[in-house]
Amino acid sequence: MRHNPRIPSGAVETMWDRCRFEMKLVNPANKRKYSVIVVGSGLAGGAGAATMGELGYNVKCFCYQDSARRAHSIAAQGGINAAKNYQNDGDSVWRLFYDTVKGGDFRAREANVYRLAQLSLNIIDQCVAQGVPFAREYGGMLANRSFGGAQVSRTFYARGQTGQQLLLGAYQALMRQVDAGRVKMFPRAEMLDLIVIDGKARGIVTRDMVSGRIESHLADAVVLGTGGYGNVFYLSTNAKGCNATAIWRAYKRGADFANPCFTQIHPTCIPVSGEYQSKLTLMSESLRNDGRIWVPVAKGDKRPASQIPEQERDYFLERRYPSFGNLAPRDVSSRAAKMVCDEGRGVGHTGLGVYLDFADAFQRLGRATMDERYGNLFEMYEQITGEDPHSVPMRIFPASHYTMGGLWVDYRLMSTIPGLFVIGEANFSDHGANRLGASALMQGLADGYFIIPYTLGDYLASNKFEKVSTDHPACKEAEDNVNGITRRLLGVNGRHTVDHFHRELGKIMWEYCGMARNAAGLQKALARIPELRDEFWRDVRVLGENEELNQSLEKAGRVADFLELGELLCLDALERDESCGGHFREEHQTADGEAIRNDERFCHVTAWEHRGPGVKPVQHREPLEFHYVLPSVRSYK
Secondary structure, eight states, X not given: OTTXXXXXXXOGXXXXXXXXXXXXXXXXXXXXXXXXXXXXXXXXXXXXXXXXXXXXXXEEEEOSSSSGGGSGGGGOOSOEEOOOOTTOSSOOHHHHHHHHHHHTTTOSOHHHHHHHHHHHHHHHHHHHHTTOOOOBOTTXXXXXXXXXXXXXXXXXXXXXXXXXXXXXXXXXXXXXXXXXXXXXXXXXXXXXXXXXXXXXXXXXXXXXXXXXXXXXXXXXXXXXXXXXXXXXXXXXXXXXXXXXXXXXXXXXXXXXXXXXXXXXXXXXEOOOOOTTOSOOOBOOGGGGGTXXXXXXXXXXXXXXXXXXXXXXXXXXXXXXXXXXXXXXXXXXXXXXXXXXXXXXXXXSTTXXXXXXXXXXXXXXXXXXHHHHHHHHHHHHHHHHHSOOTTTSOXXXXXXXXXXXXXXXXXXTSBOSSTTEEEOGGGBOOSOTTSOOTTXXXXXXXXXXXXXXXXXXXXXXXXXXXXXXXXXXXXXXXXXXXXXXXXXXXXXXXOSBOHHHHHHHHHHHHHHHHSSSBOHHHHHHHHHHHHHHHHHHHHHBOOOSOSSSOOHHHXXXXXXXXXXHHHHHHHHHHHHOOSOBTTXXXXXXXXXXXXXXXXXXXXXXXXXXXXXXXXXXXXXXXXXXXXXXXXXXXXXXX
């Protein structure tokens, strides 16, 4: 069975324990006989490489940044979830499990989600032991705050720098293994192809981003922890370097791509200010703990916020979702913001913005307390916009952020290619159609520290590996493929920059496959994207040569992949004829704009199998079964 999820039998509370017990082990003396490639050094990749090095495997870790510390995980601001129940407010592993399944609109595997909630307890202990400086209460207990989609305080944080502090913890562990000689780092190296030998993933082809050298690296297994594909929208909260090339090239080698249309729009981004922008900046969801979101009641009201009296303000999230208020989940909050802006009540010169106002919180808590919680976020906002959120409300608007889709993996995080494991945001596994805030860091560290070391060990112990060298025909074929793409990109010598094509793709994706989608728009996108792709290969201009540091060439390869991935994303969105989570089909909504799922037809994971250039991919379906959190109308009212 191509998509056997390999979910253990029995009660969900004992699945992971039973799975670990049933897996084969590699004894300590034999671990050093095996080699593992880890691509990516963020929270998932860095944690995985460090842990496998600690266990005794020979690990090669690749990243395209100059240091693992530069991984985009540093940009996660608000926090990491864990069901510790330090606040004694009713939290539990079961409640975190329930909130996550519901938050994902019943489009995630129960087994994966329960394991994630279970491991959340271990993650915090691990990070505290590493010295991560989580915020603490006066008595020394770790502090918590709330995030969207939960009615308890379960989010651990380090001011607005949580991702950075967690990454530094993983980085220290990684560097310890580098010093011990068990992990070898390859910075400024970009994976451009996957090497598959006898049906198993056995290595990667990389380009040295300084010298341009193309070379093969071999191992007994490959782990991809390369993040998501949110930059397919061009304007997103992701760093400019974030890309989908590693998982896309793996897809073209046989790793099926699951739920590509499940992309997340984050409600608290600084609004777009002009055509010149190349990326957007996220303001942490944690700000919604104390900030109130509103717009004027009257359409076209352009008065400054301070001149609009209380009775002429619409706190629309509090009005629409009184149980959760400003902490409604991201997909729900984003659509609500879009709705009031579409009504002509948006703020700012574009009308595409809503206020995030802290006046009440400053009065209630005082400036010192607020600055202790969010000070660096206030400073960041002021530096970017020139407006001080101590005296005027922030302006925010939804933007592309996270991707719940990714390469299909089973319960043990292995893709449809044996020996190719995928962790963190690069896989599809834990969040369904919508990720709750502060759960990305949780999944990345759970996968890296606590899941992949077990499951990869079982794979190594269960298989025999012939020794192969870089002279193998599969290595030569993969290198030739990479060199061919490189020569083709450099040989076009057209009139338009890479960014021109990326920006045009982003406009198509945002217009027809962004916050709201419909069949007619998706069909337009599916007609336009192949045309744009043909234009790209006829008229792109890539400057420089391969044998040098060449960022134009790097971007060109990534945008070429986005031009293919964008089409698959729209195809998946068209085929999924329902609304769920971040996938909002306008044809399927209630009178007041809420999503309508179709559990009878679409209670499944969609996995796409590549069948070659110009050939429509084959759609496979993995049915989803719910025994503990039964599908229901998802309400936050």
